[in-house]
Amino acid sequence: MIGEKLLTDDVRRLAQGWLREWIPTTEEAGLSLGLPEWDQRLALWRVALVCDVAPSYPIGEVQVDAGGEICRAPAPTMVSERLRQLRQDLHPRRSGRRASIAFPPTPNKAILGDCRTVLAEFPTNSAQLVFTSPPYYNAKPDCAEYVDYPSYLEFLGEAFAACHDVLAEGRFLVVNVSPVLVRRTSRSTASKRLPIPFDLHHILDRIGFEFIDDIIWRKPEGAGWHLGRGRRFAADRQPLQYKPVTVTEYVLVYRKKTDRLIDWNLRNHPDPEAVGRSLILGAYDKTNVWDITPSNHRTHPAVFPDELVSRVVRYYSFEGDSVLDPFAGTGTVGRVAAAMGRRFLVIEKRADYFETMRRELGQPGFDFTVDFDDLQYFRSAEHDAEPI
Numbered sequence: 001m002i003g004e005k006l007l008t009d010d011v012r013r014l015a016q017g018w019l020r021e022w023i024p025t026t027e028e029a030g031l032s033l034g035l036p037e038w039d040q041r042l043a044l045w046r047v048a049l050v051c052d053v054a055p056s057y058p059i060g061e062v063q064v065d066a067g068g069e070i071c072r073a074p075a076p077t078m079v080s081e082r083l084r085q086l087r088q089d090l091h092p093r094r095s096g097r098r099a100s101i102a103f104p105p106t107p108n109k110a111i112l113g114d115c116r117t118v119l120a121e122f123p124t125n126s127a128q129l130v131f132t133s134p135p136y137y138n139a140k141p142d143c144a145e146y147v148d149y150p151s152y153l154e155f156l157g158e159a160f161a162a163c164h165d166v167l168a169e170g171r172f173l174v175v176n177v178s179p180v181l182v183r184r185t186s187r188s189t190a191s192k193r194l195p196i197p198f199d200l201h202h203i204l205d206r207i208g209f210e211f212i213d214d215i216i217w218r219k220p221e222g223a224g225w226h227l228g229r230g231r232r233f234a235a236d237r238q239p240l241q242y243k244p245v246t247v248t249e250y251v252l253v254y255r256k257k258t259d260r261l262i263d264w265n266l267r268n269h270p271d272p273e274a275v276g277r278s279l280i281l282g283a284y285d286k287t288n289v290w291d292i293t294p295s296n297h298r299t300h301p302a303v304f305p306d307e308l309v310s311r312v313v314r315y316y317s318f319e320g321d322s323v324l325d326p327f328a329g330t331g332t333v334g335r336v337a338a339a340m341g342r343r344f345l346v347i348e349k350r351a352d353y354f355e356t357m358r359r360e361l362g363q364p365g366f367d368f369t370v371d372f373d374d375l376q377y378f379r380s381a382e383h384d385a386e387p388i
């Protein structure tokens with residue numbers, strides 16, 4: 001039989017022969033072959049090499065050409081190195097907290113404090129979605145909290161590791177983040193853009209989050225010009241001086257690493273009726289570009305537009321799930337999530353923003369109640385809010 005006329009069994013036999021010859025420890029290593037697939041474009045058969053601990057992550061591929069010859073296969077040393085990495089990735093952090101499928105029925109909570117300390121008191125499964133926007137490094141000179149960029153990244157690592165510990169298996173972490181402009185200090189120095197999303201990716205990957213999607217939040221025409229970027233180029237049009245006005249932000253989607261498919265989360269949800277009620281019917285975003293107008297707030301410089309929160313909550317959670325925002329600001333995530341039949345856990349370390357949150361989440365017209373907790377954490381939060 002030639003090319004695509006080869007039967008999948010023939011291809012599998014050939015690939016198995018290669019495995020036996022080159023990786024004699026196949027069985028102990030838990031290696032096996034996926035289903036052979038004919039690749040029309042390359043005109044060859046492709047057979048994924050998988051490991052029993054994570055059958056959805058191919059760790060290599062054996063290719064069989066149209067004449068029935070093995071034409072490409074991974075180096076055996078590469079296979080053993082990938083196996084080692086994979087086992088390590090699957091157990092990236094041992095928090096010592098016991099995971100269970102049932103979600104504890106926590107009430108809506110708004111807590112004043114540092115999310116790193118507050119979250120240490122919550123068990124795994126306290127959240128079924130994390131949606132947040134971390135502080136923007138030292139974006140405003142009046143609240144420059146971090147000694148330098150590496151210590152800022154270290155802080156993000158600690159906060160997201162705490163989120164990882166409380167998030168349910170296979171559930172989503174969605175982070176709104178963007179490069180931040182550090183203004184020049186004089187005419188003889190240059191401004192810098194810090195690539196926060198790209199640095200954050202490595203941190204999240206190491207903590208144990210799998211990258212899923214990059215959604216682009218596009219703001220309407222005219223947004224971004226007030227920052228002054230691109231003005232010089234608009235005037236003198238010199239090459240190398242080109243700087244586009246930024247009108248987008250990233251909404252990065254990650255999943256808590258697991259070898260289970262998303263189907264597993266759907267089938268094992270403790271309330272199948274809630275799963276049914278959460279179907280995404282009607283219009284939805286078909287692409288990764290979301291056009292949303294930004295929001296302003298009297299007391300907070302960087303609030304989420306309700307529209308952004310409602311899209312994320314709709315696509316990445318079920319009714320009754322608990323949505324965590326560890327950097328809650330005015331509590332937009334809590335307010336919108338509750339209006340959509342979800343529960344929430346929101347944490348903010350500044351006492352002034354927490355007071356705004358208390359006003360906004362505690363309004364009499366809402367049909368949800370909130371447990372505000374500002375006593376236990378008040379001292380440290382008050383101290384953090386003080387100017388140096």
Ligand SMILES: C[S@@+](CC[C@H](N)C(=O)[O-])C[C@H]1O[C@@H](n2cnc3c(N)ncnc32)[C@H](O)[C@@H]1O
Binds near residue numbers: 133135302333347353
């Ligand atoms: C970008 S804002 C989020 C605004 C929010 N999305 C809203 O709609 O109001 C980030 C917030 O994180 C808070 N924050 C910074 N460090 C924190 C920490 N360690 N724990 C909790 N909150 C923190 C800041 O005070 C700020 O309000």
